[in-house]
Amino acid sequence: MGRDKSRKRAQSSSDESLDSEEEARLRDLRERDEFADRLRKRDEDKTRKVLESSSSRKAYEEAAKRLKLEIEDREKILPQLRVQSRRKYLEKRKDDKVAELEADILDDEYLFEEKILTDRERKEREYKKQLLTIAKEHEKARELERVQRYHMPQDVKKGETEEYVEVDERERQPNSEQKKWESEQLASAMFQFGAKDAKIKDEYDLLLDDQIEFIQALTMEGSKSKDKKPEITETEKHKMDIEETKKSLPVYPFREDLIAAIQEHQILIIEGETGSGKTTQIPQYLYEAGFTKDNKKIGCTQPRRVAAMSVAARVAQEMGVKLGNEVGYSIRFEDCTSERTILKYMTDGTLHREFLSEPDLASYSVMIIDEAHERTLHTDILFGLVKDIARFRPELKLLISSATLDAEKFSQFFDDAPIFRIPGRRFPVDIYYTKAPEADYIDACVVSVLQIHATQPLGDILVFLTGQDEIETCQEVLQDRVKRLGSKLKELVILPVYANLPSDMQAKIFEPTPPNARKVILATNIAETSLTIDNIIYVIDPGFAKQNNFSSRTGMESLMVVPISKASANQRAGRAGRTAPGKCFRLYTAWAYKHELEDNTIPEIQRINLGNAVLMLKALGINDLIHFDFLDPPPHETLVLALEQLYALGALNHHGELTKLGRRMAEFPVDPMMAKMILASEKYKCSEEIVTIAAMLSVNSAIFYRPKDKIIHADTARKNFNHIHGDHLSLLQVYNQWAETDFSVQWCYENFIQYRSMKRARDVREQLVGLMQRVEIDMVSSLPETIPIRKAITAGYFYHVARLSKGGNYKTIKHNQTVMIHPNSSLFEELPRWVLYHELVFTTKEYMRQVIEIESKWLLEVAPHYYKAKELEDSTNKKMPKTAGRSTMTV
DNA sequence: GAGCACTGC
Numbered sequence: 079m080g081r082d083k084s085r086k087r088a089q090s091s092s093d094e095s096l097d098s099e100e101e102a103r104l105r106d107l108r109e110r111d112e113f114a115d116r117l118r119k120r121d122e123d124k125t126r127k128v129l130e131s132s133s134s135r136k137a138y139e140e141a142a143k144r145l146k147l148e149i150e151d152r153e154k155i156l157p158q159l160r161v162q163s164r165r166k167y168l169e170k171r172k173d174d175k176v177a178e179l180e181a182d183i184l185d186d187e188y189l190f191e192e193k194i195l196t197d198r199e200r201k202e203r204e205y206k207k208q209l210l211t212i213a214k215e216h217e218k219a220r221e222l223e224r225v226q227r228y229h230m231p232q233d234v235k236k237g238e239t240e241e242y243v244e245v246d247e248r249e250r251q252p253n254s255e256q257k258k259w260e261s262e263q264l265a266s267a268m269f270q271f272g273a274k275d276a277k278i279k280d281e282y283d284l285l286l287d288d289q290i291e292f293i294q295a296l297t298m299e300g301s302k303s304k305d306k307k308p309e310i311t312e313t314e315k316h317k318m319d320i321e322e323t324k325k326s327l328p329v330y331p332f333r334e335d336l337i338a339a340i341q342e343h344q345i346l347i348i349e350g351e352t353g354s355g356k357t358t359q360i361p362q363y364l365y366e367a368g369f370t371k372d373n374k375k376i377g378c379t380q381p382r383r384v385a386a387m388s389v390a391a392r393v394a395q396e397m398g399v400k401l402g403n404e405v406g407y408s409i410r411f412e413d414c415t416s417e418r419t420i421l422k423y424m425t426d427g428t429l430h431r432e433f434l435s436e437p438d439l440a441s442y443s444v445m446i447i448d449e450a451h452e453r454t455l456h457t458d459i460l461f462g463l464v465k466d467i468a469r470f471r472p473e474l475k476l477l478i479s480s481a482t483l484d485a486e487k488f489s490q491f492f493d494d495a496p497i498f499r500i501p502g503r504r505f506p507v508d509i510y511y512t513k514a515p516e517a518d519y520i521d522a523c524v525v526s527v528l529q530i531h532a533t534q535p536l537g538d539i540l541v542f543l544t545g546q547d548e549i550e551t552c553q554e555v556l557q558d559r560v561k562r563l564g565s566k567l568k569e570l571v572i573l574p575v576y577a578n579l580p581s582d583m584q585a586k587i588f589e590p591t592p593p594n595a596r597k598v599i600l601a602t603n604i605a606e607t608s609l610t611i612d613n614i615i616y617v618i619d620p621g622f623a624k625q626n627n628f629s630s631r632t633g634m635e636s637l638m639v640v641p642i643s644k645a646s647a648n649q650r651a652g653r654a655g656r657t658a659p660g661k662c663f664r665l666y667t668a669w670a671y672k673h674e675l676e677d678n679t680i681p682e683i684q685r686i687n688l689g690n691a692v693l694m695l696k697a698l699g700i701n702d703l704i705h706f707d708f709l710d711p712p713p714h715e716t717l718v719l720a721l722e723q724l725y726a727l728g729a730l731n732h733h734g735e736l737t738k739l740g741r742r743m744a745e746f747p748v749d750p751m752m753a754k755m756i757l758a759s760e761k762y763k764c765s766e767e768i769v770t771i772a773a774m775l776s777v778n779s780a781i782f783y784r785p786k787d788k789i790i791h792a793d794t795a796r797k798n799f800n801h802i803h804g805d806h807l808s809l810l811q812v813y814n815q816w817a818e819t820d821f822s823v824q825w826c827y828e829n830f831i832q833y834r835s836m837k838r839a840r841d842v843r844e845q846l847v848g849l850m851q852r853v854e855i856d857m858v859s860s861l862p863e864t865i866p867i868r869k870a871i872t873a874g875y876f877y878h879v880a881r882l883s884k885g886g887n888y889k890t891i892k893h894n895q896t897v898m899i900h901p902n903s904s905l906f907e908e909l910p911r912w913v914l915y916h917e918l919v920f921t922t923k924e925y926m927r928q929v930i931e932i933e934s935k936w937l938l939e940v941a942p943h944y945y946k947a948k949e950l951e952d953s954t955n956k957k958m959p960k961t962a963g964r965s966t967m968t969v
Numbered sequence: 970g971a972g973c974a975c976t977g978c
Contacts, residue, residue, distance in 0.1 A: 382976070410978050427978040456977065545974060577975065603974055624974035637974070682976085690978085747978035780973065845978090901970040921972070 103731050110738035117745075117852070118435060292510035292663055320396050324362075327355030328501050336360070336498060337367045340444075344468055345476040345495040349485040351502025352652075356479055357448055358393050361421045364444055369475070370420040374443035379426040381454045382608060383409045390414070390423040397421075410747075411841055426456035427747075430694065434744065437698055439467055444475040450488060451480040451645075452607065453681040453710075459691060462707045463698070465492060484678070491709050505655040507617075511668040519620035520548060522665045524555050526618050527598055528563075530663075531570055537615025537658070538597040540605060542650055544624045544639050549574045549600045556598070569595035575609065576602040578780055580834065587611055606649055610656070617654040617662040619647060621675070628687045630716040632895060635687075636920035643679040647671065683712050689750045692720040693729060696736045697744035720750075723877060726944055727754045742853045746846065748772060755874025756850065758940070762870040764860035765850060767810055771871070773843035774809035775916055775928065780835045781812065782902075792830040799829075800904035804930030806871055806916070807864060808904050813839060871914065872932050873940040878915045880926060881934075888913065888926070891949075900925040 324330065329350070340346055350356045361376045369376060380386040390407035399405055406415030408424040415422055424432075426447070432439075439445060445464060450457055461478075468476055478488050478495075485497045516522040523541050530539055543549050553572055560570050573587050591597040591613065599611060603623050625640045642650075647664065654660025664671065683691075695703055703717055724730045727750055729740030736744075743753035752772055759768035774781065784792045799815075801807035812829075816836055819825040826833040847857065860866040872879075880888040880897055886909070887896050897918060899906050903926075905913065912934050915926035934950040 425977065427976090431978055452976090454976065545972090547972070578973070604976095606975085608975070626974070639974090694978095778973075784972085902972090906970080919973095923971090925971085 103733070103735075106731065106737050107735065110736060110741045113738055113741055120852070291513045293513055293668075294508055294510050324355075324359065324396065327359060328353070328503055329355040329359045332498075332500055333359075333363055337363055339496065339498055340364070340475055340477070341367075343496055344472060344474070345478070345492045347485050347488045347492065347495050347497045348477055348479040348500065349481070349497055350479065350500035351481055351504060353503040354500045356500055357389050358396065360446065360477065360479075361444075362393065362397065365421060369443050372443075373441075375419065375441055376421050376444045376446070377429065377439075377442045378421070378423050378446040378448055379429050379457070379460065380423060381426055381449050381452050381457065383425055384608075385449075386423045386425050387414075390421075393421060393423075411845060426454055426460060429460060430456045431747065433463060433698055434694070438471060439464075439474065442474065444477065446477040446479060448479045449481075450478050451484045453679075453683075455682045455686065455691060458681060458683040458709055459695070461491065461709050465707060487709070504652065505657070505659045507651050507655040507660045507662050509651060510661065510663045511671065512665055513667070515667055515670065516620075516665045519622070519665050520552050520555070523552055523618055523620060524559060526663055526665070527556060527570075528559060528567075530616050530618075531567055531596055531598075534616065534661075536568075536594075536596055537660075538591060538599065538611070538613050539616040539618065540599050540601060540611065540614045540653055541618040542605065542620065542623075543600055543602060544622050545602060546576050546578060549576060549602070552600050556600075571595055571597045572600065573597060574600045575604060577604050578832075605653065606646065611653075612657050614653055614656065615658060615660045617650055617660065618665065619650045619662060620665040621647065621670075625679075625685070627685050628716070630687075630713060630719040632893060632918070632924075633719070634918040634920050634924065641675055643676045644671065645678045647675060681710050683708070684710060684716075687749070688712055688716050688720045689723055690748065692717065693724060693740065693744050693750050693753075696724070696730065697741060701734060724750055726877060726941070727751065727874070728943075729754070745849055745853050748776065748846075751874045751877065752776075753874070755871055756846065757853070757855070758873035759867075759870045760855045762860065762866035762873075763858050764863075764866045764870055765855055765857050766859040767861065767867045768870050769843055769846050769850065769857075770813045770839075771806050771810050771867070772846055773839040774813055775806070776842045777835045777839045780832055781809070781839075783830045783832045788830075795828075795830040796902075797904075802904070802908075803864060803868060804905055804913075805903050805928045806930050807867070809928075810867075812836075813843075868914075868930055868932055869936050869940060871930060872936050875914050875916065876937055876941040876944060878918075879932070879937065880913050880915065882909055882911050882913075890918075895924065897924045897926050899929050900927045903927070903929045905929050905931060 329336075348356060348360070357378065357380075361378055364370070364376050378389075380389065386407045386409055390405055391401055394401040394403075394405040397405060401407075402414045403416060403418050405421045406419040406423070408415050408422060408428050410425070410428065429445075447457060447460060447464070450461075464476055468474055476492070478492065480488060485499075489495050489497050512522075520543075523543070527539055527541065541552070543552060553574055556570075556572055560567065560572075569592065571591065575584055575587050587597075587599050587601075587609070588611070597613075599605065599614075601609070605611065619642075621642055622639050623642050623646070624637055626635060626637050628635050651662035651664075654662050666674075692703060695706065700706060703721070704714070721730065721734070724740065725732070725734075727739075727743075729737060729743050729750060731737050739754075739757065742757055743750055746753040746756060748756070752775070756765075756768055756772055759765040782792065782796050799808045799812050801811055812831060813836070816822070816825060816831070821836070821840065823833050825831075826836060850857065877892060879891045881891065883889050888898060889895065890897055897915075899909070899913070900919075908931070910931035912932050913926065913929050914932045916928035917926075919925050919927055937945045937950055938947055
């Protein structure tokens with residue numbers, strides 16, 4: 079309705095300007111395609127090199143330095159520089175050689191640990207190790223020397239520019255914290271403890287108050303017999319020859335049939351439970367069957383980074399090659415592949431990004447979408463994209479791999495593709511329900527844990543809770559109860575685990591349970607799919623989880639506790655049957671399971687803001703998104719909102735086509751508004767600051783640490799960073815101060831800042847800086863001036879503006895919705911007239927999180943097409959326009 | 970005067 083009116087307005091506007099408008103549109107499209115061509119060419123050059131991103135950045139820095147030199151007095155500095163560069167070269171060469179040696183030894187041990195070595199081989203390995211020790215000791219000695227020299231600057235010749243940096247070089251490595259966490263995950267995925275003897279010990283006859291009555295309803299069938307212990311323990315498996323291990327996997331007998339089916343059909347749905355070996359084996363079978371001829375690759379996507387890495391490592395080991403050569407993986411911040419790579423594991427998001435540079439997947443002969451049943455946003459979009467490609471690339475094979483239940487649905491979506499079933503390897507799990515609903519499930523969890531501990535044979539317990547808060551409460555209550563019961567019970571080790579928990583504390587859940595004790599792990603949904611803990615025999619499932627929902631009507635996110643789905647409940651129960659037969663206690667009735675739980679969790683694509691996804695699809699040339707082939711289409715309003723926003727940001731023209739600006743925005747793995755902000759920093763000459771703010775906003779409010787016992791200290795520390803103009807600038811101060819301390823851990827600790835989040839912000843920042851260079855933006859700083867920074871933010875987020883109304887409330891300009899400044903904000907007590915917010919969240923009230931003060935006239939400056947001067951008049955006597963001015967647009 | 974499930978680019 080409103081849109082029609084505005085369209086008419088556009089039509090009636092002067093006809094002569096139409097021609098020039100059309101011309102501008104065509105010119106923009108031309109420029110957009112030229113830009114895309116430039117990117118493609120650059121990418122092609124890049125892929126020829128084995129080492130890419132970091133080396134190209136170094137090359138860039140070198141070039142910049144060289145340029146600077148031209149201005150300075152070349153004659154004077156050159157001889158000195160020559161000496162210096164020679165020294166640096168030798169230094170670097172030594173470092174490289176040491177690293178190479180170290181990698182060599184690791185590889186050697188990794189690949190051939192089970193093999194019996196000849197005397198010569200053993201000696202060689204010993205020699206290498208010795209060499210490495212010596213090299214390291216030498217380095218240590220030098221390190222000491224360096225520190226001493228630092229205190230004697232008079233030793234340095236005047237004019238010599240040698241740097242004496244004391245920073246721990248390992249800390250300076252990008253992603254080191256991430257890597258630490260991942261390597262821990264990796265280790266836990268690869269080395270498994272043998273199944274512990276779960277002998278029935280003498281049972282306690284202990285009466286607990288208010289026991290919960292459970293009734294056993296059914297047993298989730300396993301493929302293994304109930305009474306038998308696993309016939310192959312993990313340690314034995316390690317000793318087995320790799321070939322034999324491969325043959326023992328459930329998928330092995332299907333090898334020939336599977337290859338035949340793939341040869342016959344273009345698309346195949348593979349239904350198989352975890353533990354069938356499909357993820358590691360199928361790509362190898364395909365390789366052996368010749369699918370990688372003609373320089374083609376086999377790709378396999380995973381929803382998680384750790385999975386992509388660990389599976390690739392396992393397959394490389396099985397094939398006896400070095401990881402990163404024939405078998406590699408590619409995840410954000412880390413590309414471990416080379417031109418030789420033929421089996422490539424990657425995260426679904428990485429493949430999604432790869433589409434931008436290779437929209438037809440030309441370098442792949444087979445693409446496997448693994449864990450499709452998890453229905454991540456990226457997987458869902460990939461479905462539509464690969465289905466489309468399969469139509470014009472008949473030689474491309476597609477394998478969609480999923481757990482049970484969903485296979486039929488996938489088959490229907492992919493034009494009735496045949497389903498290939500592979501059995502899994504799992505133990506049966508007895509399922510128990512409560513007789514009556516439980517009112518307080520935390521209390522019910524505590525009681526159940528004690529009940530199991532008192533009456534059931536040894537074996538660890540896994541409890542699913544919804545969040546950190548619940549976990550902490552439960553932990554306290556449980557500890558208290560155990561203390562009161564005293565020595566009547568065996569030892570109970572209580573361990574929490576959730577994503578925001580520091581990694582060293584997370585790692586504790588993987589430590590073996592002490593003898594004669596029982597471990598209780600209180601976990602969030604992280605233990606449902608992301609972490610796999612061995613030796614869990616009992617699972618307690620209250621049936622709830624926190625879920626994020628996005629409302630396109632209000633543009634608001636809300637994190638709410640909701641009942642889980644049947645699929646999720648079964649996934650949780652399955653966690654009890656990994657190493658031996660297990661039991662799952664559901665704290666709800668069988669009736670509730672049957673009638674109240676949905677079959678499947680609502681897929682992500684229907685629950686979140688699709689701004690970035692829509693921009694990506696547009697960048698891939700998919701113009702008609704409303705009719706895009708989604709497995710489950712997102713709500714119509716969400717798509718419309720995303721398109722409207724992209725239009726308002728100038729990423730789409732009035733024909734709904736991608737503009738040059740939009741093409742540049744699509745390069746950034748961030749929301750469109752943030753991408754626009756980053757690009758606007760070019761104009762306002764504050765790219766250094768904006769990219770920091772973008773990185774800090776991306777780590778999602780996990781920066782300030784508030785331990786329960788030191789809340790006052792933490793809050794005071796936080797207030798020290800507050801900036802009078804708002805939270806974005808506070809975040810900037812946090813980052814810059816941290817950077818000044820050379821990214822110190824100690825500093826974070828002293829200021830109640832989460833080191834892990836800061837590291838992540840630093841990684842994100844580095845990636846964004848790389849991308850900015852890619853889209854041809856210079857890095858410049860505007861400090862101490864902050865107005866340009868706030869203007870650049872406004873250029874991206876002019877959609878997110880609210881004004882103080884008479885009642886002391888804020889009203890959003892867009893929806894005239896009442897919202898409040900979040901109490902954590904530095905502007906909470908300031909109440910400026912005009913504010914810009916980063917996000918709207920509904921918790922107990924409608925809150926704006928991350929707020930800055932702006933001036934209304936900036937809105938006219940950065941978005942003249944979106945705001946009219948009249949509606950921004952500040953005088954409160956004047957009538958406010960009912961709706962915000964909206965420009966024309968056809969979706 | 971509030972409160973952050975989990976992934977991923």
